[in-house]
Amino acid sequence: MSLETFDLTMRFGGLVAVKNVNLQIHGKELVGLIGPNGAGKTTLFNIITGYYRPTNGRVVFNDRDVTGWKTHRITRLGLCRTFQLTRPFSHLSLLDNVVVGALCHEPKPEKAKEIAYRALQQVGLEMRAGSLAQGMPIGFRKKLELARALATKPKTLLLDEVMGGLNPHEVREMCSTISAIHKAGTGIVLIEHVMSAVMSICQRVVVLHHGEQIATGTPNEIGKDRAVMEAYLGKKYSNGSA
Amino acid sequence: MNAQPDGKGQYRSSDSRKRESIFKRARGIIWIGALVILPILIDHPYYREIIALIFLWSAMAGAWNIVGGYAGKFSLGHAAFFGVGAYTSGLLYVRLGISPWLGMIAGVILSVLLALFIGVVTLRLKGKFFALCTIAFAQLIEIMGVYLRSVTGGSEGLQIPFNAGFWNLTFSSKLTWVYVFGGMMLLVYGISRWIERSALGYKLSALREDEDAAEALGINTLWAKLACISISAALTSIGGSLFAQYFLWLEPSFVLGIDLSIQFALYAIIGGMGTAIGPILGATLLTPLQIFLRAAFGTSASGISMLIYGLILILVVLFMPKGMAVEIGDRIRKRSQSSRVKSTSGEVSIVP
Numbered sequence: 168m169s170l171e172t173f174d175l176t177m178r179f180g181g182l183v184a185v186k187n188v189n190l191q192i193h194g195k196e197l198v199g200l201i202g203p204n205g206a207g208k209t210t211l212f213n214i215i216t217g218y219y220r221p222t223n224g225r226v227v228f229n230d231r232d233v234t235g236w237k238t239h240r241i242t243r244l245g246l247c248r249t250f251q252l253t254r255p256f257s258h259l260s261l262l263d264n265v266v267v268g269a270l271c272h273e274p275k276p277e278k279a280k281e282i283a284y285r286a287l288q289q290v291g292l293e294m295r296a297g298s299l300a301q302g303m304p305i306g307f308r309k310k311l312e313l314a315r316a317l318a319t320k321p322k323t324l325l326l327d328e329v330m331g332g333l334n335p336h337e338v339r340e341m342c343s344t345i346s347a348i349h350k351a352g353t354g355i356v357l358i359e360h361v362m363s364a365v366m367s368i369c370q371r372v373v374v375l376h377h378g379e380q381i382a383t384g385t386p387n388e389i390g391k392d393r394a395v396m397e398a399y400l401g402k403k404y405s406n407g408s409a
Numbered sequence: 410m411n412a413q414p415d416g417k418g419q420y421r422s423s424d425s426r427k428r429e430s431i432f433k434r435a436r437g438i439i440w441i442g443a444l445v446i447l448p449i450l451i452d453h454p455y456y457r458e459i460i461a462l463i464f465l466w467s468a469m470a471g472a473w474n475i476v477g478g479y480a481g482k483f484s485l486g487h488a489a490f491f492g493v494g495a496y497t498s499g500l501l502y503v504r505l506g507i508s509p510w511l512g513m514i515a516g517v518i519l520s521v522l523l524a525l526f527i528g529v530v531t532l533r534l535k536g537k538f539f540a541l542c543t544i545a546f547a548q549l550i551e552i553m554g555v556y557l558r559s560v561t562g563g564s565e566g567l568q569i570p571f572n573a574g575f576w577n578l579t580f581s582s583k584l585t586w587v588y589v590f591g592g593m594m595l596l597v598y599g600i601s602r603w604i605e606r607s608a609l610g611y612k613l614s615a616l617r618e619d620e621d622a623a624e625a626l627g628i629n630t631l632w633a634k635l636a637c638i639s640i641s642a643a644l645t646s647i648g649g650s651l652f653a654q655y656f657l658w659l660e661p662s663f664v665l666g667i668d669l670s671i672q673f674a675l676y677a678i679i680g681g682m683g684t685a686i687g688p689i690l691g692a693t694l695l696t697p698l699q700i701f702l703r704a705a706f707g708t709s710a711s712g713i714s715m716l717i718y719g720l721i722l723i724l725v726v727l728f729m730p731k732g733m734a735v736e737i738g739d740r741i742r743k744r745s746q747s748s749r750v751k752s753t754s755g756e757v758s759i760v761p
Contacts, residue, residue, distance in 0.1 A: 216625065242627035250625070256618035267615040270608045271627030279608070319627050 169193050170215070170246065170323050170354070175224035177210055177378075184210040186378040187224070192323065192356055197349045199369035199386070200358045203398055207378040208358045209251060212325050216248045217241045229322070243271060245322035249315075249329060251358070253308040255300035261287065261311055262296040268318035279318075286318040290344055305332045313344070323354035330361045342368050366390065374398065441595070448587040457583040461655070463696045464590035465648060470676035470688030471597035472644035477674055478682035479604060480637045481617030482532065485670045486543030489527075489550045490520040490642040492665035494649025496554065496561060499569050499659050502577075504560075509578035513650040517643045523550075524642035525635060532634045535620075547670055554661030566660040569653060578654040586655055593651060594689065597644055601685035604637075613637055614683075645673075679725050681732025690733045695722075 170192040177185040185207040192198050200208050213219045215226050217238040225234045228246050247268075256264050265283035266276065273279045287293040290310040300311060309329050316324055326345070330338050342364050349355050349368075359365045365372060366386040374382040374389060376398040382389060389395055396404075448460055469491065476482050497519055498512025523546075531542040554561050561567060573581045580586055604610045612633040615623040620630050653659055663669065680691025698721065702714035729736040 218621070237629070238621075238624040239627050239629045242625060247627070248625055250622065254619045254622040256615050256622070258618060259614060263611065263614075267611050267623065267628065268626040270611055274608055276606060276608055276611060279611075315626055 169227075169229065170356070171227045172211075172215065173225045173227070175211070175214060175226065176222050177207075177214055177219060178222040184378050185214065185221075185375075188375070188378075188380050190373065190380070192354060195349070195352055195354050197345075197355045197368060197370050198357065199365040199372040200356055200375065201360070201362075201365060201372060201389075202375035205377075206375040206398075208375055209327055210378075211375070212248050212327055212356075212358065215241075216246065216325065242319055242321075245320070246325070247316045247319045247321040247323075248325035249312040249327055251327040251331065253305075253312050255303065255308055255311055257299070257301040259300060260297050261292055261300055261303075261307075261314075264300050264311055265314045265318045268315040271319040282320075283314075283318050286314040289317055289348070290314045291340070306334070306337045309333060309341070310344075313341075317348065321353060323356065324348070325356050325358075327358045328360065329357075330359055330364055333361075338364055444591050444595075445588075448584055448591075454583050457587055459697050459700055461583065461587045461590050462700075463693050464587065464594045465652060465655075466672070466676060466696050467689040467692040468590065468594040468597040469645060469648045469673050470680065470692050471594070471601055471685070472641050472648065473673040474677040474682060474684075474688045475601060475604060475641040475644070476638050478677055478684070478687070479601075479610060479613040479617070480634055481613075481683075482634065482638070483536070483540045483674070484543045484638075484641075485540045485667065485674060486527070486545075486547030487641070487645050487673045488665050488667065488669040489543075489547040490524065490645035491649035491652070491669060491673075492550060492554065492659075492661070493520045493523060494646030495653040495659050495664045496567070496649075497646075498578075498650035499567055499653040500560065502654075503567060503569055508576050509650060509654050510576070513578075513647055516646045516650050520642040520646035521639045524638045528635045528638045529631075532631065532638070544667060544670070547665065547667065551661050551665035551667075554665050561661065562659075564661060566658055569657040569659070571657055578651075579657075589651060590655075593648060598685055598689065600640065600644065604640075605685060609633060609636060617683075675722070678732060679722065681734030681736070681738075684732070684734040684738075687732050687734035694733070 170190070172188055172190040175185055175188040175190070176183065188211060190211075200211070202208055210219070214221045217233070217236050217240070220235050225232055227233070228241070228244060231244065233241050233244065233246075256267065259267075262280065262283055265286050266279045269279035269282040269286070270276070273282055284293060284296060287296055290313050292307065292310050292314060295307065300308075303311065309332070313326070313329055329345070330341050333341060338361055345355060345357070346368050357365065357369060369386055372384065372386050372389040373380060374392070374395050381394045381398060382392045384392065448457060451457060451460065469487075473484065473487050476484050494513070494516035497516035498509045501507040501512040501515060502509050527543065527546050531539055531546075534542055555564050557563075571579060573579050580589070604613070612623065612628045615626070615628060616630045616633060623630050649664060652664070676691035676695055677688040678691070679695060680689065681687025699718060702717055706713040706717070725733070731739070
């Protein structure tokens with residue numbers, strides 16, 4: 168079980184958003200994907216999950232070349248993503264939102280409801296199962312995104328900034344939820360700007376900058392990496408602090 | 410499903426669930442009984458005609474609602490399916506003497522093929538662009554109906570001979586037609602309810618809200634949309650075939666015209682899109698209203714009836730923007746909720 172990309176490149180006109188990225192996520196790893204704004208992180212997710220067809224390169228999931236597949240087929244294969252700007256089905260209840268995900272592998276709505284309810288429990292939203300998704304605060308919407316993705320029974324989860332906009336208490340909650348999902352046997356790739364979270368829960372960190380993969384290693388190694396510091400702070404300050 | 414919060418029901422005790430399902434079944438039987446008995450009691454051809462039309466337009470608005478309401482794809486070309494159904498069975502009957510029952514099946518097949526074609530071409534379009542495209546397709550078919558005069562009879566219309574008999578799908582009694590259209594309405598209602606509860610219903614309401622998110626959750630959105638437009642087209646086509654045998658006169662500008670498409674949509678919008686009962690409510694309110702207004706002002710001042718009709722539509726949309734079924738449902742729910750909060754105020758309001 169693994170997710171691999173080979174020389175993945177995405178060009179939008181003159182802009183190269185992702186350049187020769189060779190990603191390797193082994194089985195049940197929890198990998199952080201970081202990088203300054205505009206580094207190409209979300210674009211990478213969009214390519215992997217079939218929203219964009221890459222200009223060049225291949226995406227291989229569980230030994231199957233899924234490059235150019237439709238998004239729903241990739242999800243059915245066990246690779247599900249969440250959206251950075253949450254996209255709840257506003258006029259459905261939270262439970263029904265998650266049921267939609269559960270229907271991915273369970274054709275019967277009655278049984279899908281049970282799966283959905285368990286997914287809501289995993290993220291701690293079960294007490295709001297009946298309320299409409301419309302007008303939920305950001306913390307709830309992020310949890311809902313996660314629950315919906317969980318309900319599709321993914322083998323690997325791609326989480327796009329599930330902690331963005333959360334308060335410190337909610338970040339801690341989300342960290343423990345993600346760790347629990349990981350321990351239960353799901354591989355996770357985590358795009359995140361909340362560094363404390365990335366450093367504390369990820370086993371490995373991949374750094375993107377201007378669409379290129381500039382570093383990869385354990386959180387500790389990444390914290391000391393010169394190229395990474397340059398990317399985040401600029402040459403001048405990275406020299407001073409290193 | 411649809412616009413209301415759902416899913417609070419299924420973790421209750423099986424006992425209360427059983428009681429509720431018995432209650433629901435009893436209510437259904439009472440409704441169907443009323444539909445069967447009422448037309449017998451109203452022994453007047455004029456009123457029976459109105460009831461027959463209410464049933465037919467309820468069914469057609471309900472069929473439109475499957476695409477326009479559940480999937481949120483605002484079609485303004487459903488007259489195409491209605492007209493294809495009407496002309497297919499009508500022409501096969503008039504020109505070749507084939508029973509309208511068989512013609513109806515042929516019409517369904519043609520309409521579904523047309524729906525799949527239109528679907529593949531236009532269903533990736535969103536909002537108004539989809540609506541415009543469906544208008545264009547329906548106009549194309551209407552123009553074909555006018556120009557293929559040697560086949561369809563063109564604008565002069567197609568007269569269908571009156572030979573009463575079951576196999577000819579021609580009945581002399583208005584009451585029979587009331588029941589035929591009533592059955593059609595129940596069929597559409599039943600299918601709508603089934604869709605609401607099925608996986609397809611969940612998928613449709615998901616893609617109505619956000620297609621990209623629906624895809625990300627593993628839904629083949631194209632397939633779901635094609636399934637729903639095919640079901641809708643098939644039902645609309647059956648309605649067209651029945652209408653042809655009831656009215657015995659077909660004219661492209663009516664059975665294929667944009668007015669009819671708008672009418673289907675309007676009934677569903679006024680009654681409540683995305684609910685099974687909404688289109689029936691809308692057609693039940695508006696069909697007799699149109700007929701009475703036309704009868705009251707038709708001769709003295711022919712424009713006035715449309716003016717009053719338009720005013721009433723504006724008032725309904727102003728005060729019930731979500732449609733009657735949804736607004737009335739909301740009000741009932743609010744009332745029952747506020748009484749529940751009073752009785753158990755402790756546990757309801759704590760949750761943030």
